Amino acid sequence: MKVIVFLFGLLPLDRLIWLGLTDGLGANPIEFITRSTGTWALVFLCLTLAMTPLRLLTGAVVWIRYRRMLGLFTFFYASMHFGIWLWLDQNIDVVAMLKDVAKRPFITMGFASLVLLTPLALTSNHWAQKRLGRRWAVLHRLIYIVACTAILHYWWHKAAKNDVGTVSIYAAVLATLLCCRLSYVRNILQHLSHQKKT
Numbered sequence: 001m002k003v004i005v006f007l008f009g010l011l012p013l014d015r016l017i018w019l020g021l022t023d024g025l026g027a028n029p030i031e032f033i034t035r036s037t038g039t040w041a042l043v044f045l046c047l048t049l050a051m052t053p054l055r056l057l058t059g060a061v062v063w064i065r066y067r068r069m070l071g072l073f074t075f076f077y078a079s080m081h082f083g084i085w086l087w088l089d090q091n092i093d094v095v096a097m098l099k100d101v102a103k104r105p106f107i108t109m110g111f112a113s114l115v116l117l118t119p120l121a122l123t124s125n126h127w128a129q130k131r132l133g134r135r136w137a138v139l140h141r142l143i144y145i146v147a148c149t150a151i152l153h154y155w156w157h158k159a160a161k162n163d164v165g166t167v168s169i170y171a172a173v174l175a176t177l178l179c180c181r182l183s184y185v186r187n188i189l190q191h192l193s194h195q196k197k198t
Helices: 002-021 029-058 062-089 094-103 105-122 126-132 134-139 142-159 165-179 183-197
Strands: none
Touching: 002 029, 002 062, 029 062, 029 142, 029 165, 029 183, 062 105, 094 105, 105 142, 126 134, 142 165
């Protein structure tokens, strides 16, 4: 099953490569790739955060096995999103990049999201989990902050164009998934899981 999840995670990249080879990226290929990688980073973030509620609701731990891979795909597409901006928009000028980060709030939120995702990706292995012990779980709660900064990044960008319809859906999904971490909601989900088993 992990192989299927892995292949699913590569589909957005495969699609971009296919569209690139067949001149299907539209009139503005850079904007198309930037939007696509940003959107898929957000989709994989939602899927990553959905694994714990699914475990609580079904009582099956199998969902947690896929959380790490989905989280790494979140980082992968977020890194591509950032890399395209740094390379094609900032011309790999770090000083210009930092000025842009400080100047534009939506860039600041996007940059903060990637910075916060980086230690999570680097410590997503078993070795780091054992070395960090309880601190690993505390560190990985940064994903909740990433959910907020990522949706602010998307909202700020879309609000400037008076187009917040899609981002509102993502915000509602992420808010729901974050609410599932509240003890009251967790108890309800676990209660529903027990009811299904009896």
